[in-house]
Amino acid sequence: MSDQSRPYRTAAVIPAAGRGVRLGPGAPKALRALGGTPMLIHAVRAMAASRSVSLVVVVAPPDGAAEVKNLLDEHALPERTDYLVVPGGETRQESVRLGLDALPEGVCAVLVHDAARPLVPVDTVDAVIEAVRDGAPAVVPALPLADTVKEVEPGPPGEPEPVLGTPVRARLRAVQTPQGFDRETLVRAHKTVAVSGEGATDDAGMVEQLGAPVVVVPGHEEAFKVTRPLDLVLAEAVLARRRANDGF
Ligand SMILES: Nc1ccn([C@@H]2O[C@H](COP(=O)(O)OP(=O)(O)OP(=O)(O)O)[C@@H](O)[C@H]2O)c(=O)n1
Numbered sequence: 495m496s497d498q499s500r501p502y503r504t505a506a507v508i509p510a511a512g513r514g515v516r517l518g519p520g521a522p523k524a525l526r527a528l529g530g531t532p533m534l535i536h537a538v539r540a541m542a543a544s545r546s547v548s549l550v551v552v553v554a555p556p557d558g559a560a561e562v563k564n565l566l567d568e569h570a571l572p573e574r575t576d577y578l579v580v581p582g583g584e585t586r587q588e589s590v591r592l593g594l595d596a597l598p599e600g601v602c603a604v605l606v607h608d609a610a611r612p613l614v615p616v617d618t619v620d621a622v623i624e625a626v627r628d629g630a631p632a633v634v635p636a637l638p639l640a641d642t643v644k645e646v647e648p649g650p651p652g653e654p655e656p657v658l659g660t661p662v663r664a665r666l667r668a669v670q671t672p673q674g675f676d677r678e679t680l681v682r683a684h685k686t687v688a689v690s691g692e693g694a695t696d697d698a699g700m701v702e703q704l705g706a707p708v709v710v711v712p713g714h715e716e717a718f719k720v721t722r723p724l725d726l727v728l729a730e731a732v733l734a735r736r737r738a739n740d741g742f
C-alpha cells in the first residue's frame with residue numbers, strides 16, 4: 495500500500511516486463527523461480543535492503559500487473575518501503591519510462607534495476623546511491639572484463655564475421671544495474687533522447703547522449719544478469735551458497 499504523502503527521497507524502478515526469450519520457453523523471466531521464489535521478489539528485496547530506498551516501482555509484464563501485485567502482497571518485504579506496480583511496455587526503455595511516470599513528487603534520486611539481476615548485494619546498491627548523493631547525475635556499477643573484446647562486422651548467423659578491431663581492454667567495463675540517477679537528469683534523458691537502431695541498451699547511455707557526465711563505481715560478480723539458461727544455474731548456486739553461509 496502506498497502513502498503518497500510520505501517524503502520519498504530515493505526510489506527504485508525495476509523493469510520486469512520482459513519475456514526472457516533467451517532463457518527459453520516459460521513464464522515471463524521475472525516471474526520464474528530462483529530458489530523457489532520469483533526472481534522479481536529477489537530483485538525487489540535487493541533494492542529494499544538499502545535503508546535509503548523508500549519506494550520500489552515494479553514495471554510488470556503488460557498483462558501481469560495484478561499477478562505481480564499479489565506476489566508483492568504474499569512475500570515478506572520490509573515495512574519501511576512502499577511498493578507500486580505499473581504495466582510495462584514493448585521495450586526495456588519504454589518500461590523504464592512508464593516506471594518514471596509513476597514516481598511521486600519528492601523523489602530526488604532514482605535507481606533503475608533489472609529484475610533479471612536478482613542477486614545484487616546491498617553494498618553495491620548503497621555505493622551507487624552514495625555517488626548520486628555526492629553529486630554525480632548518473633552512476634553505473636561495472637566490472638573490468640575477463641575476455642578480450644573484438645569489434646566485428648555482423649553477418650548472418652553461423653557465418654564467419656570480419657574483425658574490425660580490438661578495443662583496449664583496460665578501458666572497457668561490463669555494465670550492471672542498479673544504475674543511479676539524479677531524477678531530473680534521467681527524466682530529461684527519457685523525454686529528449688531520440689533512440690534509433692538497436693535502441694538504448696541502458697539508461698546511462700541515454701544520459702551520455704544528453705552530454706551529462708556518467709561515472710562508474712565498482713560492480714559485483716553476483717550482480718550478473720540472468721539472461722541464458724546457464725545464468726540460472728549459476729544464480730541457483732550463488733543463492734544456495736548464501737543460504738548455507740547464513741545458516742538457513
Ligand atoms: N519490454 C521490456 C523488456 C525488458 N524489460 C526488463 O528489462 C530487464 C533487462 O532485460 P533482459 O534481460 O533483456 O530481459 P528480457 O527482455 O526479458 O530478455 P530477452 O531479451 O531474452 O527476452 C529485465 O528485467 C526485463 O524484464 C522490461 O521491463 N520491458
Ligand SMILES: C[C@](O)(CO)[C@H](O)COP(=O)(O)O
Binds near residue numbers: 671696697721
Ligand atoms: C541495462 C543492462 O543490464 C546493463 O548491462 C543491459 O544493457 C540490459 O540489456 P538487455 O539487452 O535488456 O539484456
